[in-house]
Amino acid sequence: GNSVTQMEGPVTLSEEAFLTINCTYTATGYPSLFWYVQYPGEGLQLLLKATKADDKGSNKGFEATYRKETTSFHLEKGSVQVSDSAVYFCALSASNNQGGKLIFGQGTELSVKP
Amino acid sequence: DTEVTQTPKHLVMGMTNKKSLKCEQHMGHRAMYWYKQKAKKPPELMFVYSYEKLSINESVPSRFSPECPNSSLLNLHLHALQPEDSALYLCASSQEGGGIETQYFGPGTRLLVL
Numbered sequence: 001g002n003s004v005t006q007m008e009g010p011v012t013l014s015e016e017a018f019l020t021i022n023c024t025y026t027a028t029g030y031p032s033l034f035w036y037v038q039y040p041g042e043g044l045q046l047l048l049k050a051t052k053a054d055d056k057g058s059n060k061g062f063e064a065t066y067r068k069e070t071t072s073f074h075l076e077k078g079s080v081q082v083s084d085s086a087v088y089f090c091a092l093s094a095s096n097n098q099g100g101k102l103i104f105g106q107g108t109e110l111s112v113k114p
Numbered sequence: 115d116t117e118v119t120q121t122p123k124h125l126v127m128g129m130t131n132k133k134s135l136k137c138e139q140h141m142g143h144r145a146m147y148w149y150k151q152k153a154k155k156p157p158e159l160m161f162v163y164s165y166e167k168l169s170i171n172e173s174v175p176s177r178f179s180p181e182c183p184n185s186s187l188l189n190l191h192l193h194a195l196q197p198e199d200s201a202l203y204l205c206a207s208s209q210e211g212g213g214i215e216t217q218y219f220g221p222g223t224r225l226l227v228l
Contacts, residue, residue: 045219101159105156
């Protein structure tokens with residue numbers, strides 16, 4: 001079946017550090033890939049997405065490239081801020097997922113210190 | 115506009131109470147979802163409605179009863195809940211509810227069952 005694996009947290013960084021959160025997936029066919037962010041006490045917000053191989057999603061300084069050859073969708077940001085502290089979820093949607101189900105990774109908690 | 119709204123934001127209820135959660139979207143989406151989320155875990159799918167018909171019930175106990183009065187509105191009726199049902203309840207919507215789609219989430223209702 002389809003699955004998503006992302007690096008475990010928590011990840012603690014200093015402000016302005018470089019961020020990478022690894023995400024790899026297993027899926028048949030050509031899934032779409034997503035990063036969602038959940039700030040403390042809030043719901044999930046769509047951060048970025050990519051719908052086909054080699055697509056790069058980007059938003060708010062975050063980027064992720066859909067790599068079919070390595071089945072990966074790693075999240076990166078060049079310089080994190082305290083306000084980026086949140087839980088980040090990698091997810092996929094595939095045509096063989098019943099009812100358009102999203103398959104989530106376990107989430108990675110990011111804490112950015114000033 | 116990619117807004118999904120949920121009310122109430124917080125809810126405290128006893129095990130004998132009956133309450134309802136409400137979700138609304140005005141994006142013209144025809145699929146709506148209920149998820150349950152425990153702290154720092156990924157959301158777990160509960161129900162999917164597509165074109166106002168229940169298409170997925172992930173073996174959710176009958177003390178949770180979903181209702182979709184129209185394509186913009188989704189309710190979750192709660193009765194005789196248990197303390198372990200305390201969680202963040204998230205609503206989401208997408209274009210149609212099949213295949214590969216982007217889901218947009220609301221801010222959630224934080225439920226505490228005493």
